[in-house]
Amino acid sequence: MDLMSEVIRAVRVGSAYGRLIRQPGSRGLRLPAISGTGAHVIVSGTCWLIREGEEPVALAPGDVVLSSAGGEHGLSPVPCALDDLPPVLVAAPTGQAVAFEFLTCCYVLERGQAPQYLRALPDFMVVSLDYDRHPEMRTLVDLLRADVSGAAMGRGATMPALLDLILVHALRQWHEKHSAAGWPATDDAVVAAALHKIHADPRRVWSVGELSAAVGMNRTTFTKRFTTAVGQPPTSYMTSVRLGRGARLLQASEAPLATIAREVGYATEAAFSDAFRREYGLRPGRFRRDAAARGSA
Template sequence: MDLLSAVIRTVRVGSASGRVIKQPMSSGIKLPAFKGTGFHIILHGDCWLITENEEPVALKPGDVVLTSSGGEHSLSPFPCALDALPALVPGTDSPPGPYAFEFVCGAYRLEHGQSSPYLRALADLIVVSPDYDRHPEMRALVDLLGADLSGARTGTGATLPALLDLILVHVLREWSEQNDMGEWPRTDDPRIDAALQAIHDNPQRPWTVQRLSETAGLSRTAFSRRFAAAVGQPPMSYLISWRLSRGAQLLRDTDAPLASIARRVGYATEFAFAGAFRREYGVSPGRFRLQPATSCLADGVSAESADAR
């Protein structure tokens, strides 16, 4: 089952942001924790990934740091303690050179809701060294993202989410191949995969635990236990989360009426959908739809509402 596509759809409901950062020889920079998923790609120079509980990891040009759940970390030209570095200030220009290293950031910041349970199950910070000779399209995507963020350019609100999606897909595929993960993300239980596939393909159906257990070919008790162990939450909680995540995506990507979206994700009325959406996202569907989907931060370009990660 293609859960990777489902993961990308989940993160896409966040606000897309990006920035190119040039870091001087004298100091590194701390990137505070944030709610969402993102990455850094080293463009020039060497540096170190600094975290609170792990040994520093050496990074070279082309390496990618995937922040699956937005954990706090630092990038530095030398090994040091995490708290020894200053925090990134949103909307500021890069300080004067010479520069030790340069990197491009991309992130989906979630103002409401939660990231995919599959991303939350990963290590919070993953280093990937893509094979650019084998996958030259990855280098082209990185070049496009860097060029798009290097100045105020028209159309970035459309190109940024598309580039973030493509880079995240390529990074996760590469990580999967390097770690022999097969068709990641997936569970280790084919019966639970069958139920997940049914939920993802047909969220509008009147699913119950009993019906899902029948789809999986298990008793209700065994299904509930195995689903929670594989996915990290009970079946109905996952169903609700997926329905609302799919609804959030439709709110962002389409002009469909609220009543139509409600039916497509399994709610009998728009009022029932709106109430569940507000409980999950902390905001009404209409207000969510009006929120900006992108927040681009290139060097010298600021935006009040973004973290510039």
């Protein structure tokens, strides 16, 4: 089971946002904490990643700053303290030389929180895009820059697709260098088999006993191994998967709530609605209306 793909599917419930920021030479900027996951791609110039209580990190064109859970941070042309940076402006003042520019893109999760997989990783990760090894990434960054700089039709569809590719490539590259740190142990054959069964049929409500028996392990040992690898007990994980699929169906279709409830393993619309509200903080109908309003905007 490819957990990285499941991470991307989970954060896709949020609203995709992207912008090109051109920062004047004498100024840095402080970006507030958000509920979400995203990345900055340095396009030109050099700058420093500034975090509270951490040493500044030098950044150059092609570097990507991955934010696993949207913590507060800053970018500055010179090393400094986070409190010294002003809040980000909507637009840089005109007529000033630009010290650096970067693409910022993220999935903002109005409800819920980043998946456990991402929360197990460092708050910020820096990787350098290897354009020689992966020349297609230069094209991808150019496409993302063009997409966030205009207002062409279809942007609501292209933005998530481009953001997915940026996140997957950067996460994959970081994971290759830090294979022992944080990320779930997807090479555990028993856990992988259980994940496959859960995702193969999200309508089925597995009990822990049924799932552990299906993979040939006693319940207690299975629960410990699953929780260690995935970061959640089996029951919590199954609930998150089913409701995450429900959220995506609410965004992508006009199917009645009762139909969606059955698609994700709930016998009644009321049961689905109650579980969804506990997970996302609002009822499915309101979630769908909010998603539609964001898409129109």
